[in-house]
Amino acid sequence: MTRKVLLLVTVGQPATSLLRDLEEPLATHLGLSAVASKTVLSRPTYALNESRAQYHCNAIMRRLVTLLEPAHALVLGVTDVDLFVPDSAFVFGEADRGTRSGVVSEARLRPGASPELLRRRVQAEVLTQAGHLLGLSYCEDARCVMCQAQTPQDVDRKQLALCNPCRNELQKLQR
Numbered sequence: 125m126t127r128k129v130l131l132l133v134t135v136g137q138p139a140t141s142l143l144r145d146l147e148e149p150l151a152t153h154l155g156l157s158a159v160a161s162k163t164v165l166s167r168p169t170y171a172l173n174e175s176r177a178q179y180h181c182n183a184i185m186r187r188l189v190t191l192l193e194p195a196h197a198l199v200l201g202v203t204d205v206d207l208f209v210p211d212s213a214f215v216f217g218e219a220d221r222g223t224r225s226g227v228v229s230e231a232r233l234r235p236g237a238s239p240e241l242l243r244r245r246v247q248a249e250v251l252t253q254a255g256h257l258l259g260l261s262y263c264e265d266a267r268c269v270m271c272q273a274q275t276p277q278d279v280d281r282k283q284l285a286l287c288n289p290c291r292n293e294l295q296k297l298q299r
């Protein structure tokens with residue numbers, strides 16, 4: 125089976141190295157082939173909500189979609205800016221299957237994290253959002269990477285892997 129290609133895009137100045145940190149987990153756990161975009165997006169001022177001092181996920185995702193080329197199935201941005209969607213105080217990330225785009229931020233994953241721990245947290249949340257792009261839902265299993273994390277500690281409880289039911293679901297989706 126040919127692997128779906130996920131385009132990874134730097135948005136702003138995250139510490140995460142797109143291919144070095146994300147290529148292997150995306151391939152191993154989701155069967156995705158990651159490529160890094162040659163285009164690096166600067167801090168997304170167009171997405172800034174000034175009263176919240178946060179950046180709107182959907183505005184960033186609309187920009188990411190414009191980078192999709194025929195070879196790419198999906199696009200995911202990795203950023204350092206603090207993200208929100210209207211109903212939440214903040215989000216670690218967001219994904220929309222319809223537009224095949226998602227974004228993950230380091231901003232709320234940084235507290236108390238060494239560079240190594242931050243890298244692991246970003247890996248986990250990138251897997252979660254990429255899993256959504258492939259059609260997986262949130263999972264109740266706190267150790268599954270598809271579990272919805274509310275705090276960095278929730279993220280740290282997750283394994284960098286799908287639970288068995290989610291793995292089976294992914295296989296069904298890929299049939």
Ligand SMILES: [Zn+2]
Nearest residue numbers: 263268287290
């Ligand atoms: Zn699961």
